[in-house]
Amino acid sequence: MEPVDRRRFLKSAGVAAGAAAVVGAPGIARAATEGDAEVVDAPGALAKQPVVVYVRDAARGEVTVMHGEHATTYRDRGLVRRLLKAARVTESDARA
Amino acid sequence: MSSHREAPEISKDPVADNTDTYAFVSPDKPDTVTIITNYIPLENPAGGPNFFEFGDDVLYSIYIDNDGDARPNITYQFSFSTQLRNPNTFLYNTGQIGSLDDPNWNKRQFFDVTKTTTPGIRPFPTVIGSQLASPPCNIGPRSTPNYAALAQAAVHTLPSGETVFAGQRNDGFFVDLGAIFDLGDLRPFQNLHLIPSAAAASVDPLATLNVHTIAMQIPIKNLTQDGKAPTDATSSKSVLGIWGAASRQAVQIIDGFDDGRRGIGPWTQVSRLGNPLFNEVIVPLGKKDQWNATPPSSDSAFAQYVRQPELARLLPVLYPGVFPNLAKLTADRADLVAILLTGIPPGVVPGFQNFTGTTLADMLRLNVAIPPATKPSSLGLLGGDVAGFPNGRRVFDDVVTIELRAVAGATYPLVSPSYTADGAASVITEGLTPAAGRYQSTFPYLGLPHDGFSTPS
Numbered sequence: 255m256e257p258v259d260r261r262r263f264l265k266s267a268g269v270a271a272g273a274a275a276v277v278g279a280p281g282i283a284r285a286a287t288e289g290d291a292e293v294v295d296a297p298g299a300l301a302k303q304p305v306v307v308y309v310r311d312a313a314r315g316e317v318t319v320m321h322g323e324h325a326t327t328y329r330d331r332g333l334v335r336r337l338l339k340a341a342r343v344t345e346s347d348a349r350a
Numbered sequence: 351m352s353s354h355r356e357a358p359e360i361s362k363d364p365v366a367d368n369t370d371t372y373a374f375v376s377p378d379k380p381d382t383v384t385i386i387t388n389y390i391p392l393e394n395p396a397g398g399p400n401f402f403e404f405g406d407d408v409l410y411s412i413y414i415d416n417d418g419d420a421r422p423n424i425t426y427q428f429s430f431s432t433q434l435r436n437p438n439t440f441l442y443n444t445g446q447i448g449s450l451d452d453p454n455w456n457k458r459q460f461f462d463v464t465k466t467t468t469p470g471i472r473p474f475p476t477v478i479g480s481q482l483a484s485p486p487c488n489i490g491p492r493s494t495p496n497y498a499a500l501a502q503a504a505v506h507t508l509p510s511g512e513t514v515f516a517g518q519r520n521d522g523f524f525v526d527l528g529a530i531f532d533l534g535d536l537r538p539f540q541n542l543h544l545i546p547s548a549a550a551a552s553v554d555p556l557a558t559l560n561v562h563t564i565a566m567q568i569p570i571k572n573l574t575q576d577g578k579a580p581t582d583a584t585s586s587k588s589v590l591g592i593w594g595a596a597s598r599q600a601v602q603i604i605d606g607f608d609d610g611r612r613g614i615g616p617w618t619q620v621s622r623l624g625n626p627l628f629n630e631v632i633v634p635l636g637k638k639d640q641w642n643a644t645p646p647s648s649d650s651a652f653a654q655y656v657r658q659p660e661l662a663r664l665l666p667v668l669y670p671g672v673f674p675n676l677a678k679l680t681a682d683r684a685d686l687v688a689i690l691l692t693g694i695p696p697g698v699v700p701g702f703q704n705f706t707g708t709t710l711a712d713m714l715r716l717n718v719a720i721p722p723a724t725k726p727s728s729l730g731l732l733g734g735d736v737a738g739f740p741n742g743r744r745v746f747d748d749v750v751t752i753e754l755r756a757v758a759g760a761t762y763p764l765v766s767p768s769y770t771a772d773g774a775a776s777v778i779t780e781g782l783t784p785a786a787g788r789y790q791s792t793f794p795y796l797g798l799p800h801d802g803f804s805t806p807s
Contacts, residue, residue, distance in 0.1 A: 296607075300603065300612060303614075306603070306615065320601055320615035322614070324616060325600065325616050
């Protein structure tokens, strides 16, 4: 399995938009790393090994990142805020 | 039953549904243990054109605990891959299938086997078999005219000493399914039921159905903690805990843009099976999915349902006056705890033990120092045959009758000699005798699958 380091994870998650559970592909991630997420009308091919990020508990700022057969849970309140914004939900909608 | 569609979630996921697990000292090779785990319940043999197959997205496991802590010391895992030769036909086969590499066979399945041994400095899975062929399903006399040869060609002997098979067989489990779920009816005794009808012959709806089987035959010395084949049946080193399981990756993406499916994340257990009927009959409906997701080492959370089984309270109600002593039995069922959760300690049944310690865990417990019976009884230990269930489980063991009798109180005198079991407890029967051909005397011991052409649905 390729390691999912924090920098790569943030890049992947930075462009992922549309839901609290997000699929990101590392190759696409380099296209946009800052600013608001943009809606993609015609997505590229699904990566062979997608990275999946989901907000586990918004109140605790917890996100879980999955790649290959592994999962790691981080606390990253900034990322959680961005994901909630992209999903158009509030923190209370994504509480445990 | 024994664990066919036994829990709400797994009933919707048949390719991952572990229906039965068997473990016994091989009668024709007594220096080996045979372990069988079945999946995909209630296969209609005619179910084409997409005939049944293992899930490429499921990880199938066999676990062996050899030190009594209910955690695996040896794990065998099986992962499958399906190959489609011709995507431009709707047919499973475009002519007779004469061999496992016959070009007429369009949709083939292969599997890898890994073995993990723990504890270890760094326990990594070792691939012990790669790209092993499964046989096709048994379609009919035009498509699979010599099915026995196809199935035999799919029995693989691995360099590491194991023999392995993964493919379709007939379902060896037998039960009067329709009656038992009709308010606990037992047809031979239904005249005594709360809602009576005339006594009748039992019906076995599984007699014409198939399953998918993963079977392994493993040298005993490869499984014990000291690497020896034990001969002392009183030794704790002679007892193995065995169970099967299936896992799926935590997330599945179904991508509408790409028509693709991907599994991502850790393998997460969705089904398991040690003792027959444990999750089916002992665990209540609201806990069954949780039970399927947890390991045997967590089974103390379910011990209350063994100590006070719901079925033991129901029998006196459903059969008024038939179980008067059972109706008055309110003590915890130490007999069932021993049979299902710890193994039977020495001194309870003369000359027998399969005790793995005080850890409460649902596992088959097999004393491998006990040789195969020369005249086996399908009632196993209740029939005086110490080589049968609950000493492991053989394919022909009548586990429904054995467990019904145990729950009805027949085994309670073993732990409480002052208790007198009701007369009915020792005569309960599901009233079924499997037909010839249901089993075979050699590996993988379950009979050839029924073919779809000649088996009525």
